[in-house]
Amino acid sequence: MSPLAIIAGGGDFPPALARILRQAGRPIYVAALDGAADPASFPPEDLDIYRLGQLGRLLKALRSRGVVDLVLIGSLPRPSFGGIVPEASTLKYLPHFARAFQGGDDHLLRGVVRFFEEQGFQVLGPAEIAPGLTAPEGPLGRLSASAETRALIGRGFALLEAISPFDVGQAAILADHRVVAIEAAEGTDATLRRVAELVGKGRLKIARGDGVLVKAPKRGQDLRVDMPAIGPETLRLASEAGLAGIAVRAGQVLVGERAGLAALADRHGLFVEGIA
Amino acid sequence: MSPLAIIAGGGDFPPALARILRQAGRPIYVAALDGAADPASFPPEDLDIYRLGQLGRLLKALRSRGVVDLVLIGSLPRPSFGGIVPEASTLKYLPHFARAFQGGDDHLLRGVVRFFEEQGFQVLGPAEIAPGLTAPEGPLGRLSASAETRALIGRGFALLEAISPFDVGQAAILADHRVVAIEAAEGTDATLRRVAELVGKGRLKIARGDGVLVKAPKRGQDLRVDMPAIGPETLRLASEAGLAGIAVRAGQVLVGERAGLAALADRHGLFVEGIA
Numbered sequence: 001m002s003p004l005a006i007i008a009g010g011g012d013f014p015p016a017l018a019r020i021l022r023q024a025g026r027p028i029y030v031a032a033l034d035g036a037a038d039p040a041s042f043p044p045e046d047l048d049i050y051r052l053g054q055l056g057r058l059l060k061a062l063r064s065r066g067v068v069d070l071v072l073i074g075s076l077p078r079p080s081f082g083g084i085v086p087e088a089s090t091l092k093y094l095p096h097f098a099r100a101f102q103g104g105d106d107h108l109l110r111g112v113v114r115f116f117e118e119q120g121f122q123v124l125g126p127a128e129i130a131p132g133l134t135a136p137e138g139p140l141g142r143l144s145a146s147a148e149t150r151a152l153i154g155r156g157f158a159l160l161e162a163i164s165p166f167d168v169g170q171a172a173i174l175a176d177h178r179v180v181a182i183e184a185a186e187g188t189d190a191t192l193r194r195v196a197e198l199v200g201k202g203r204l205k206i207a208r209g210d211g212v213l214v215k216a217p218k219r220g221q222d223l224r225v226d227m228p229a230i231g232p233e234t235l236r237l238a239s240e241a242g243l244a245g246i247a248v249r250a251g252q253v254l255v256g257e258r259a260g261l262a263a264l265a266d267r268h269g270l271f272v273e274g275i276a
Numbered sequence: 277m278s279p280l281a282i283i284a285g286g287g288d289f290p291p292a293l294a295r296i297l298r299q300a301g302r303p304i305y306v307a308a309l310d311g312a313a314d315p316a317s318f319p320p321e322d323l324d325i326y327r328l329g330q331l332g333r334l335l336k337a338l339r340s341r342g343v344v345d346l347v348l349i350g351s352l353p354r355p356s357f358g359g360i361v362p363e364a365s366t367l368k369y370l371p372h373f374a375r376a377f378q379g380g381d382d383h384l385l386r387g388v389v390r391f392f393e394e395q396g397f398q399v400l401g402p403a404e405i406a407p408g409l410t411a412p413e414g415p416l417g418r419l420s421a422s423a424e425t426r427a428l429i430g431r432g433f434a435l436l437e438a439i440s441p442f443d444v445g446q447a448a449i450l451a452d453h454r455v456v457a458i459e460a461a462e463g464t465d466a467t468l469r470r471v472a473e474l475v476g477k478g479r480l481k482i483a484r485g486d487g488v489l490v491k492a493p494k495r496g497q498d499l500r501v502d503m504p505a506i507g508p509e510t511l512r513l514a515s516e517a518g519l520a521g522i523a524v525r526a527g528q529v530l531v532g533e534r535a536g537l538a539a540l541a542d543r544h545g546l547f548v549e550g551i552a
Contacts, residue, residue: 159442166435168455179444180461185454185480186470194462194470204461 002066003027003046004129005121007058009074010036012231013126013133016256017073018042020130029065031058036076054087059119070116071124072225109225125224127251132258134227135274137250140258141265145245145273149212153247153275155179156214164219170228175211175243180204188215188230192237199242211243217252229254230272232264239268250274278342279303279322280405281397283334285350286312288507289402289409292532293349294318296406305341307334312352330363335395346392347400348501385501401500403527408534410503411550413526416534417541421521421549425488429523429551431455432490440495446504451487451519456480464491464506468513475518487519493528505530506548508540515544526550 004021008014008030014037021028022043030047032039039047046065050058062070113123127134138144145153152174159179163169171183173195180198183191192213198204215228230246230253238246245265248255251274255261265272280297284290284306290313297304298319306323308315315323322341326334338346389399403410414420421429428450435455439445447459449471456474459467468489474480491504506522506529514522521541524531527550531537541548 155442159439159444162438162442163435163455163458166431166438166455168435168458172460178461179439179442182439182444182458182460184448184458185456185474190470194466198461 001027002068003029004124005029005031005062005065005067005070007031007033007070007072008037008042009033009072009076010038011075011229012041012256013229013254014074015041015043016133017071017126017130018045019257020132029062029067031061033074033076037074056087062121067121069122069124071126071129072112073126109222113222113225123224126227126254127223131251133254133256134251135230135248135253135255135272136258137274137276140255140272140274141262141270143245143265143269143271145212145247145271146209149210149244149271152177152212153214153273156212156247157216157249157275160214160216161219167218167220170218171213171215173211173213173241173243175206176204188213189233189237192234192241192243195243196237196241206242209244211241211245213238213243213246214248215246215253216249223252227252227254229256230261231256232261235261235264235268235270235272238270243270245271245273247273247275250276277303278344279305280400281305281307281338281341281343281346283307283309283346283348284313284318285309285348285352286314287351287505288317288532289505289530290350291317291319292409293347293402293406294321295533296408305337305343307337309350309352313350332363338397343397345398345400347402347405348388349402385498389498389501399500402503402530403499407527409530409532410527411506411524411529411531411548412534413550413552416531416548416550417538417546419521419541419545419547421488421523421547422485425486425520425547428453428488429490429549432488432523433492433525433551436490436492437495443494443496446494447489447491449487449489449517449519451482452480464489465509465513468510468517468519471519472513472517482518485520487517489514489519489522490524491522491529492525499528503528503530505532506537507532508537511537511540511544511546511548515546519546521547521549523547523549523551526552 004026006014006028030042030045032049034049034051116123156172156174159172160169168184171188173181181191181195199206217228280302282304306318306321308325310325310327392399432448432450435448436445444460447464449457457467457471475482493504
């Protein structure tokens with residue numbers, strides 16, 4: 001069986017995926033991206049470290065191992081095109097990537113996927129390989145949303161659906177019977193911090209048991225390479241903002257190792273719930 | 277002719293309205309709300325200062341002058357119901373206002389309007405009395421939006437329309453071909469500051485001539501007492517965020533004295549445009 005290649009950025013998801021595949025007995029090859037992935041966080045593996053400019057070296061390594069399937073996972077500080085120093089064997093691919101860098105983030109990701117596909121690889125999503133890394137349907141930990149909060153969650157998902165055609169809005173926060181924050185370019189963490197500040201300044205009151213972060217993919221988002229995610233920091237900030245919990249689209253939002261996040265949710269007194 | 281009563285909160289709009297009515301020869305009575313309105317900013321008038329708890333005194337003053345029409349205008353720090361010390365003649369109205377305080381801001385405003393209507397007054401909107409205080413159709417100052425920005429503006433208004441059923445989103449900011457911020461509970465100024473921060477941190481690039489704040493009423497918003505507004509601070513923050521300009525729904529957004537804001541827009545190098 002040819003190894004599955006994990007092209008790994010930062011965060012907990014890439015090592016979590018590696019551990020799951022290892023337990024399943026699937027051979028893997030980890031291409032850890034320098035400055036993003038932490039090589040020490042992976043179980044002992046066939047692993048190499050790559051700078052962003054070393055595409056030629058990466059392709060050669062993948063081919064020499066007979067890799068067909070690969071997964072791109074983890075966070076990556078968005079590189080500036082000028083900041084990448086390509087090695088000689090990468091130069092011929094540059095025009096392709098120069099085009100990908102012209103558009104927004106989605107455009108860039110689509111370009112990267114297209115590139116690997118054109119090179120004969122199959123790009124898989126983490127959810128296809130390891131569904132256990134995504135939010136299951138129902139509560140993740142001990143707590144679950146109240147009936148009142150459930151109505152708020154429904155409204156939140158409908159809002160995300162309504163703004164999805166504008167290519168915006170992976171997340172929103174609802175509390176006090178209304179929408180209090182909508183995420184755009186600032187990201188989920190900043191959106192949670194904003195709500196914590198409004199509460200801190202007394203401009204917003206969130207009663208105990210009220211308040212929810214809803215998160216879902218945008219319509220047309222390529223879940224293979226751009227799946228929304230929540231993690232320990234999301235939980236910490238949700239707790240700081242005084243929310244009762246987090247609701248995500250089941251199977252469509254990465255949560256990493258479920259048991260770990262469930263324990264953390266319990267510790268914060270938050271519900272984390274996957275909604276079908 | 278019975279005087280028109282201006283129940284005046286803070287900001288430039290109440291005195292601007294008073295000056296316009298004065299020039300038109302309409303007699304007025306100003307009820308300046310203590311801690312919000314600046315009595316000195318009004319032209320010499322029949323003016324009294326009221327604390328929020330002095331509703332009985334206000335009704336008496338209005339009736340003794342034969343007031344029928346009144347307008348509620350200006351900003352008001354949202355009072356906590358407990359913080360209002362009612363005088364004896366106000367106590368009988370309290371149950372009415374306790375109900376109004378239960379809901380959101382919209383609910384509160386509707387309650388206040390209903391109260392004055394039940395007392396036999398006619399609540400008018402600033403735009404009915406002085407259309408010159410709202411954004412006209414077309415550019416306010418010397419600059420106008422480019423064709424490219426105009427497409428972005430269209431997208432922005434469509435977004436505001438799409439989220440309006442969720443009772444949110446008076447404003448959004450679009451730049452770099454996408455939606456970069458959507459206003460919810462934080463208000464327009466904070467939304468502009470957020471974009472300025474994203475730009476400052478290098479997380480967002482706004483090219484010269486790109487970037488626009490769009491602002492419009494929500495569907496069902498009572499424009500008599502809750503009209504969206506832009507002012508000098510909005511312009512300053514839009515300029516700080518590096519935007520090219522501001523687009524508002526013509527006739528539905530307060531701008532105050534047009535000439536003053538036009539001059540300020542020119543000074544900041546911003547377009548301010550009313551869109552039909």
